[in-house]
Amino acid sequence: MIDTGSTIGKSFKRIDGVDKVTGAAKYATDLKFNNMLHAKLLRSPHAHAKVKQIDAAAARKLPGVKAIATILDVPKVLQYWFFLRTPKKEKQIFLRDNVVRFIGDPVLAVAAVDEQTAEKALSLVHVEYERLPAIFDPVEAMKETDIKIHERGNIAFQVKKELGDIAAGFKKADVIVENTYHTSKQKHASIEPIGTCIADFESNGKLTIHSSTQLPHWSQHYLAGALGLRLHKVRVIKPYTGGAFGGRCGVIHGLEVMCSWLSRETLQPVKMSFTRAEDFCATETRHPMMIKMKTGATRQGVLTANEVEILSDTGGYGTHYIGVIADCMSTGIGLYNIENYQFSGKAVYTNKSMCGALRGYGNPQMNFAQESQIDIIAQKIGMDPLQIRLQNYRKKGEMDPILNERILSNGLEECLQKGAASSDWKKKRTRQPDKDYIKSGIGLSCMLHGTGAARALPDPSSATVMINSDGTASLHTAAADEGQGNRTVLAQVASEILGIEFENIEVSQPDTDITPLDCGTHGSRQAYCGGLAVRDAAMDARKKMLVYATEMLELKKWDHLSVKNGVIFETANPGNQIPIEEVMRKTQIGDMGICRQIIGTASGIAPAMPGYYGAVFAEVEVNTRTGDVKVKKLTSAFDVGKAINPDFVEGQIVGGGVMGIGFALTEGLQYKDGHVLNPNFTDYRILRSCDTPRIEPIIVESNEPSGPFGAKGIGEGSMVNVASAISNAVFHATGVRSKRLCITPEQILQGLAELK
């Protein structure tokens, strides 16, 4: 492996940083085109109803209205953006029929000369609905047989998996703990609202889409299928994006298809951009889950059995409900070596907004339950919560029974030890005298999250590196950067391999006409999967470059050469050298009469789905008069294999910490009769900077052999075990065990009252 120490492990500034802080960066909502129309959606005011008739005649007549598309016009079924590796191979996603399934479900779209006209037109549409009884509670939805949210019933998916002998496992246990946990309907709350698209259908039959998506190529695929186009006629371009966290991971309900349809009708560019309220009410959320868990352990702290039953509420439609439950299973079973494990999961429809991908993808819910259980067991057998985890986690060299992969790197022990030292765990764990009505405590929890999804679905990555005649390079990749910085990281990888200075490498934005196939950004995959593709593409270009240089330096073998800081030299005799620029000028401009552009390319699927690990230590103060929980400090140690850019890794750890505290304490959509009561940042409470505690990031590097320079993921994991650590800390402080997120002040006061 090439490692000159030039760029890997160094905190380069992000390549788009200056553009973003000066406002020069163009986001999808900033884009304007000639003759561009503005589209708005008419959304259902009913949680469950049949659309009997749509009368849009008056709206069509309104001057300035150019086209109207209803749910009865657009395609009903799409090929899903991923094709699960199941015997069924291809999955379809149900898109539309004449039924609306939650308040905010799109019914019709209007394209008009400006937004105001489009809005006015919506007020002129008359929709006749036949109200249907609505179900909001997943338990009710599961039992209900008369009210069907979808034709085939309310159960979208179920799965069962058994390892070992669960009954025997409980027989061996000295302690058995059984509890039911609930988690909230968290929203991404990205700084740019989810859902902006500009569709431009030209008369030559080519559709160009500018969309703030995480998955440009999968958007291209499903849109081509929906609209009956070949792939070369659909071009998806992703401009700058203000955060995604999974919210732009797939089909955005009512957005790209509607926009494309309207543009095809008008042959004009059509822009649709959701408001924050639309984002809150009608785009995907985290799956709220009810998790029953029964866990057994011996007095010595050996976990002998775990029985898990999950009920996942997927809302009115389902996109990620299978993957999310699968992730609960793989992360839950993968983390600890529990010989006997029974997992069952069900996803059900309810008449609320649909759920999908959100940072952690099922893992935060599962982790809250499982890490609470282990904490309870540790307390019951009188063992240090740190010790019970060290004793049970699945170590390097062991097999992961769900992924069927050997664990090649695992730095969890180092995470636990470093985190414990830095947070002063031992000392703080011994009870301190309380300051009057303020009680303080410390808790910890662990997590495992997979990098990418190569064991679950096709997960392609590709990259192309082009070396220019002046020795600079252009990197073409569709590894969508949502703000986490992967374009910068991939430039670092290319720079290291090519020996071309970091600042001389330009990275494209995803554009399916130019950038090769990449399944996009999800599953914490781009440093790893994207990194592997860029590494291999750069290796390809490097070899071609060195072959020419070999000739120029009058040597025999290209692999006797090295390259660093823009200069190619004989490894054994560094004085014998030639600048890349000279080689490129000669090969490309034609001093030697050859005119060859050097292009390196690579594509493929990552060889593994390596787990990355983390330990979070949370310190809290609980006000026993008001029930208020204040997080005083998080110490978050994460094993990322290798931090290619340590600043970005720390950024992910701190950002995940903030999101995790929100998941623990304040975030979640509140409903009344199917209406979201808090679709704004006054009432949906994400943490403000003045409420954010100190978050100390600790980077652990276990060197993943399958990864580029040893790297694996970090993006999602950093939020996964924050809520469970906080909940365990609250228990340590007060003796109140929370089994429902968010942990509200009401819950704390009620718990304290019950303890008396």
Next chain:
Amino acid sequence: MRLPRFEYLEPDDLTQALDMLASHKEDVKIIAGGTDLLVRMKNQLLTPAFVMSMKQLSGLSYIKNHDDTLTIGAKTTLADIVDSDDIQEGYTALAQAAERVGAETIQHHRGTISGNILQDTRCIHYNQSRFHRSGRQPCHKDGGKICYARDEGDRCYSTYQGDMAPALIALEAKVVLSKKDGKRTINLSDLFTSDGFHPFSIEPDELLTEIILPKQKNNSKSAYQRLSYRSAIDYPITSAGVMINSKAEKIKKARIVVGSMSRAPLFMVKASETLAEKSLTDIDAFKEAAGIAMDNAGTFAVHNAGSTLEYRCDMTFVMVLKALEQAAGIEK
């Protein structure tokens, strides 16, 4: 979300402003800092034909110390109130209330004392986007006949969540309401109608121009406590402004005002009276008063501020008690 169309008025001085109010009456809304008004307009809860800015009105931003009173101009920013030594020392509750409004970076420099006093009542079922409200029958505040916060509610129960008023009423503040042909001075408590639909008794042609605080006799201490989830942005879910006048460690007069539990700040007469002649260190008396305040306030509250009603009632006790302990100087 865009602002609905309106005509923008920018009077040069107070006379011109009062003239404009006199001619446009109900059709005009006054914008001072705009931190409350613009959000309502974006949600199309308000669609005024005219918006009148106070921007050019000089001379309404002041804090003046007189022999018997302290007067505050209506345009005085919350930041200026927090910074005033006179207020910090003599009217602590007011300074504490100003400090807790909204977010320091926004409301404290844009937000004004009169804007905060005249902040409309709120309800989680009403302060929503037009889309949210469009899918159901309009509530009382929206011009309809239904209340979503209280079953069979016969009127609007939206909650007054301003921070300044409870503190000011505890401090026995008066306000000056000016109009074209004159002005009147009323007790701030009389500015509130206790009607959620129409919470203020100010006439459409009147402008709140000044706040007058009397100088208290004896040893007077005040405090304000409020509860919210986050330390910035959030409206209080319950709050308490208290003032204690004492002489030789005995309470001569106490005023307890509870905010964010009803359509108006609630002056808790009974709870306040129980403290007369009690010692400044009589914690049981404070607990008793806080208990009465909680019970009385609880009868007014409805479930419309995001957390459970029971919790808000329980916390009213905690806020009143904390404020009393702080004003009495025995805070733990």
